[in-house]
Amino acid sequence: MLIDNHNRRINYLRLAVTDRCNLRCHYxxxxxxxxxxxxxxxxxxxxxxxxxxxxxxxxxxxxxxTGGEPFVRKDLMVLLRYLSSLSGIRExxxxxxxxxxxxxxxxxxxxxIMNINLSLDAINRDTFEKITRRxxxxxxxxxxxxxxxxxxxVRINFIVLxxxxxxxIIPILKLQEQYPVSVRFLEEMPFNGGSKHFENIKWxxxxxxxxxxxxYPSFEKLAAPNTSTSINYKIPGHxxxxxxxxxxxxxxxxxxxxxxxxxxxDVITCLYGKPKMNVxxxxxxxxxxxxxxxxIEEAIGSRARTGFEAQKEHTAVFxxxxxxxxx
Ligand code: SAM
Ligand code: SF4
Numbered sequence: 001m002l003i004d005n006h007n008r009r010i011n012y013l014r015l016a017v018t019d020r021c022n023l024r025c026h027y028x029x030x031x032x033x034x035x036x037x038x039x040x041x042x043x044x045x046x047x048x049x050x051x052x053x054x055x056x057x058x059x060x061x062x063x064x065x066t067g068g069e070p071f072v073r074k075d076l077m078v079l080l081r082y083l084s085s086l087s088g089i090r091e092x093x094x095x096x097x098x099x100x101x102x103x104x105x106x107x108x109x110x111x112x113i114m115n116i117n118l119s120l121d122a123i124n125r126d127t128f129e130k131i132t133r134r135x136x137x138x139x140x141x142x143x144x145x146x147x148x149x150x151x152x153x154v155r156i157n158f159i160v161l162x163x164x165x166x167x168x169i170i171p172i173l174k175l176q177e178q179y180p181v182s183v184r185f186l187e188e189m190p191f192n193g194g195s196k197h198f199e200n201i202k203w204x205x206x207x208x209x210x211x212x213x214x215x216y217p218s219f220e221k222l223a224a225p226n227t228s229t230s231i232n233y234k235i236p237g238h239x240x241x242x243x244x245x246x247x248x249x250x251x252x253x254x255x256x257x258x259x260x261x262x263x264x265x266d267v268i269t270c271l272y273g274k275p276k277m278n279v280x281x282x283x284x285x286x287x288x289x290x291x292x293x294x295x296i297e298e299a300i301g302s303r304a305r306t307g308f309e310a311q312k313e314h315t316a317v318f319x320x321x322x323x324x325x326x327x
Pocket of ligand 2: 021022023024025028029067068069097119322323
């Protein structure tokens with residue numbers, strides 16, 4: 001079992017499989033993209049398999065595949081087939097922009113990978129295109145509808161962006177009124193490849209909740225595991241639920257159970273901190289599992305207590321992009 005230096009059990013891995021993406025969401029990266037790493041710097045599928053197995057042996061029982069956009073990686077299904085066969089994983093899920101998932105939906109269902117987080121920051125096509133800088137709204141919306149029809153547990157991630165998509169907050173709630181999905185509103189974080197810096201946000205979780213209350217004055221707070229980052233609510237009569245994720249306010253650090261590994265093998269123990277180490281060379285040198293285990297234990301043994309503490313590891317502003325970190 002992995003226990004950090006603040007006595008928190010770490011059982012949730014967010015594994016990025018690429019830093020590349022076919023969208024250019026401006027809260028995530030500049031229009032020209034970032035300096036994407038060379039292919040040989042990305043962990044291979046075999047290396048990702050060895051790494052995941054080693055971490056599962058250490059007590060990781062929940063893995064979320066992220067990126068970049070996971071489905072730009074042509075060999076993604078090879079990894080997913082392997083992970084879905086690994087005993088010890090209680091939950092396997094994917095975070096995706098849903099532009100490329102269409103051809104894989106049936107196989108995902110057959111593999112039992114039914115938890116999909118889908119990023120959709122607008123319900124209006126023009127707003128979507130302005131935010132993502134790409135013309136993919138219809139593809140995403142159709143894939144969303146297919147996922148719902150096929151019985152996937154879909155959580156829609158919507159980042160509330162000042163002066164850009166606030167007008168879509170109430171309309172996007174219609175999705176959870178009509179379908180059994182969860183719409184989760186996230187606070188914007190300053191990981192956009194250095195194109196925009198901010199120290200405060202207008203649309204923090206309390207402001208988002210107050211705004212929703214103007215349209216829906218009564219909703220019920222739902223019980224959630226203490227490791228959940230979202231605070232979830234149910235509006236009477238609606239089929240689904242909605243949630244708020246205080247990703248900038250960081251109210252959930254005390255129960256954080258997450259470990260992040262980037263597509264290049266950087267081990268990140270807090271989203272707001274710097275990588276603790278890199279596992280690529282260990283994997284390429286085919287070290288025994290015990291060596292990998294020790295390296296991970298050391299990284300987890302020096303975790304910051306909170307995101308605010310981790311932030312001090314950066315001297316000035318955040319230059320990183322969420323497409324490299326994985327979200
Ligand atoms: N491409 C996939 C997607 O967009 O869902 C997976 C990778 S993306 C980096 C993972 C998550 O990070 C997405 O839900 C995205 O909305 C979120 N994200 C990216 N940049 C962010 C930012 N600056 N603040 C808050 N969330 C962000
Ligand atoms: Fe791509 Fe996801 Fe970043 Fe948007 S948030 S640019 S879809 S990696």
